[in-house]
Amino acid sequence: MSQLRLLPSRLGAQATRLLAARDGLVIKMRSRSSMPPTTFPSSRGRGSASYVEEMYFAWLENPHSVHKSWDSFFRNASEEASVSPVHPQPPSVIQESRPAVSSRAKTSKLVEDHLAVQSLIRAYQIRGHHVAQLDPLGILDADLDSFVPSDLITTIDKLGESWDPSLSPDSTKLTGAYAFYDLEEADLDKEFQLPTTTFIGGSENTLSLREIIRRLESTYCQHIGLEFMFINDVEQCQWIRQKFETPGVMQFSSEEKRTLLARLVRSMRFEDFLARKWSSEKRFGLEGCEVMIPALKTIIDKSSEMGIENVILGMPHRGRLNVLANVIRKDLEQIFCQFDPKLEAADEGSGDVKYHLGMYHERINRVTNRNITLSLVANPSHLEAVDPVVQGKTKAEQFYRGDAQGRKVMSILVHGDAAFAGQGVVYETFHLSDLPSYTTNGTVHVVVNNQIGFTTDPRMARSSPYPTDVARVVNAPIFHVNADDPEAVIYVCSVAAEWRNTFNKDVVVDLVCYRRRGHNEMDEPMFTQPLMYKQIHRQVPVLKKYADKLIAEGTVTLQEFEEEIAKYDRICEEAYGRSKDKKILHIKHWLDSPWPGFFNVDGEPKSMTCPTTGIPEDMLTHIGNVASSVPLEDFKIHTGLSRILRGRADMTKKRTVDWALAEYMAFGSLLKEGIHVRLSGQDVERGTFSHRHHVLHDQEVDRRTCVPMNHLWPDQAPYTVCNSSLSEYGVLGFELGYAMASPNALVLWEAQFGDFHNTAQCIIDQFISTGQAKWVRHNGIVLLLPHGMEGMGPEHSSARPERFLQMSNDDSDAYPVFTEDFEVSQLYDCNWIVVNCSTPASYFHVLRRQILLPFRKPPLPLWVLIPLMYLTRPLGTSFQRVIPEDGIVARSPEQVRRLIFCTGKVYYDLVKERSSQGLEEQVAITRLEQISPFPFDLIKEEAEKYSSAELVWCQEEHKNMGYYDYISPRFMTILGPSRPIWYVGRDPAAAPATGNRNTHLVSLRKFLDTAFNLKAFEGKTF
């Protein structure tokens, strides 16, 4: 590599700039037809030539007056000129501007021709892909900007397509791109020095122009189209050029060709088999892109060869079953029995359609003979949503293996062309790719570019020339390849794997293919793409084409080929026979992230109890002390922060906590127990509300930081706190994936404000709420959602708890059986936990409970910075789902007139109001800390304690939001119609909060008045 780094253009920086200027001119040319070449000013007559001339004449005067690269260039050129017979006339530009000086003119022409050829080479490297034959159908262009760039001299030019004698009566002159460079036919056989920025010469330094064009065309304009020249790293560009330009790179041994053929056989015959057996079942077959199977296998083989032991894949519907069968190697009978409609599901939950399920498999890679673990992450229909999830899981696997460079674990993401271009999460995921706490050290992206999305043509589906343009934002090279050329595909995939291993950066392989059938097997594509499908019906399948080629060249015989097919067909038939013996369907067999040892052998929790979440006081004190200190010497923190730390020390001494300290203590105690904690989200290091300060910044040394949480104990687990990119969908998906890798980690994502989770709703709906039901996969991701109606306007108030509650799966109408383990088993049965902590102690305990539970459920703590005056409550010993009234009113409950149930911060408004109205002996106030699953047992107990009290639910949210719709039927179920629960709170509204401070206060006043108006519901019927 270091050698490559030392390879600047021999023409030096000036000349490189000059060439770049030429490129600038060229880029403006859209197409030959729209702008004839004769209208372009010849760059020769302007910048470059006169510059070269200047350099040349300066050099003639004094060879030392120019840069030494020019000196050696002119020296070489003069030597050649003295022997070259090919310059009968000096170029006209020189004649016009200077008196004819024969040797000068010859040299000048030589220099200009060399520059022209260098420009031409560069033009191929930049724009050759526009001319590449990427579309197997030959009717569409993979590149919507398809045109023949005017600065490419292609075979078309040679064949005379741009030949127009009227424009060029002089038969020695050529038009088209030749004219652009002012080259002549005779120049085709002239030898040219090759610049160091090309490898087409192989071991030769010079080639004839004819050969240069031939080699450039064969590299850049055949079945591979390369986009990489936007990468602003010379070493990386050189690497790619070397991989593709070096003569003879695309040669395969017969063994490799036979393996490729066998893989194509499996890919194709698998789809054929499914089509034969279940002709009317949706399976999103791979037909038209069968080459994806050998493509993925090549990436995996090559990566395994370079040391990768664990590959995590994400992919959409198309070809997924084929990947499971032929890449991951899931037992075929397990796949086939998914097609049997009579099989009963063994697992609880909804399950999922077969082309969404995941898989985890450890096996020996047959090509490299090394162990490899492959997992395909289960995903929902929502296209591309799985991308960040795969990345998060990959990051976690790398973290747990100490694989900071991604040498052992990597990810592969497969995309559809329409989704890759259209779904914003693709962009968000790319933007995580190079962030220190989110990078997976390079991903290989494979696009199944069948040039259609459902029924929509690419021209209606994207504004970018290629579906892959989004990858350019991270300087990922993009290798387009015609999927009907399997050897080209394999070569490209192998280079992509090497690229990832060499530079630890993303790379895209764009498999330009077609879709042989409709969107799914039931669809009629001729309704919408008649001509395309006429061509597709004529298209010879890739397997046949490749087999014919190998048979013709003698690599395999027809008989061998037929035997290979028969062998695989037999494998399928036998598996089909076995699948008929299956009596039951196990989704468990499709788990993508098993947690060995966490559950018992049947996949059940090892117990149904939760240990107490309290911790010894000395541990709390120790954490409190570290949280208020700066563990590094000579580390100068901001004076404002010193004040905050002093405050923490003070609280520690007084045995009180605020929100930040409670969180510190929860995290710190878990770290002591070997639990890795990772907190991610926008500005989480400091905390949006400037309360957390988990990363201290030296005020005098740039970028010197300190994370005291990592200085708690010598043997503690690592703590990661990371500010994320400004993305919710991508980052929440990432953290969900991270949490998937291990149950022994507390992974938290915090929304800047609760309502911003709405752009991550897809991850919430499709993975967090439903993941276990669909894929029997537990996940303990914690969503911290700041929530509170404090007059901050419609967008910084509500975390929209109603949405989460509406998706909670506990039955509102089922009267529960209160067993001894009711609390824990209720948590086990639910899909997630919604809590609204009214004290820092609650927050502390709920975070610890999350890890101490014998299973994992996503909790959603809504949180608000509780004003300090309310924080004197010492930490108890466990999380209280309900905090009962404990004031004087609780002493004679039978006399209480009203029992108000509430949750969260409004409790403090209610307490204050009760006191100001002097109703401490008549109104009790009880808090729900856990809203879902609903604490039926404790609510019943509390309501029965105040047997003659009227029951009120009070919330600060609007009536159609917040908790009321969730709690109301549950109160009814547990207490019956004789004890209705009356609503007190803000009226229904469209926006979650007002932007007007006065309106906010007036509505608060109004509902507080109602809450303590003991006659408010008199005479009303429920």
Ligand SMILES: Cc1ncc(C[n+]2csc(CCOP(=O)(O)OP(=O)(O)O)c2C)c(N)n1
């Ligand atoms: C987010 C999302 N929007 C819409 C759909 C419905 N849908 C399923 S497949 C598909 C077309 C996908 O086209 P492409 O990405 O090119 O993949 P292909 O099916 O062609 O392989 C659409 C629109 C979806 N599954 N997810």
Ligand SMILES: [Mg+2]
């Ligand atoms: Mg498509």
